[in-house]
Amino acid sequence: MGTWIDAKTQAGKPIKVGDLEIVxxxxxxxxxxxxxxxxxxxxxxxxxxxxxxxxxxxxxxxRDVTRRAQMLLLxxxxxxxxxxxxxxxxxxx
Numbered sequence: 001m002g003t004w005i006d007a008k009t010q011a012g013k014p015i016k017v018g019d020l021e022i023v024x025x026x027x028x029x030x031x032x033x034x035x036x037x038x039x040x041x042x043x044x045x046x047x048x049x050x051x052x053x054x055x056x057x058x059x060x061x062x063r064d065v066t067r068r069a070q071m072l073l074l075x076x077x078x079x080x081x082x083x084x085x086x087x088x089x090x091x092x093x
Contacts (some may be wrong), residue, residue: 006030009046019053
C-alpha cells in the first residue's frame with residue numbers, strides 16, 4: 001500500500017505572446033486516504049517560465065498573498081480560541 005498524500009509540480013500548456021513563450025507551473029496536492037472512495041485534489045500556481053526568441057529563460061515565482069493572509073487569520077483564530085478556552089478553564093477552577 002502506497003502513500004495517501006502525493007505532491008508534484010507540473011508544467012502547463014505553453015502560451016505564445018508575441019515573441020515570448022510563457023509556461024505556467026502548478027503544484028498539485030492529491031490526498032486519497034485508504035479505504036476512502038473519494039480523492040481531494042488541490043492545485044496552486046507556483047511560477048511561470050518566460051522564454052524569449054533568443055533562448056533566454058526566466059522563472060518568475062507567484063506569491064499567493066491571499067493564501068498567506070488566510071493562514072494568518074486561521075492562526076489568529078486558533079490562538080484566540082486557545083486563549084478563551086484557557087481563561088474559561090482558569091475561572092472554573
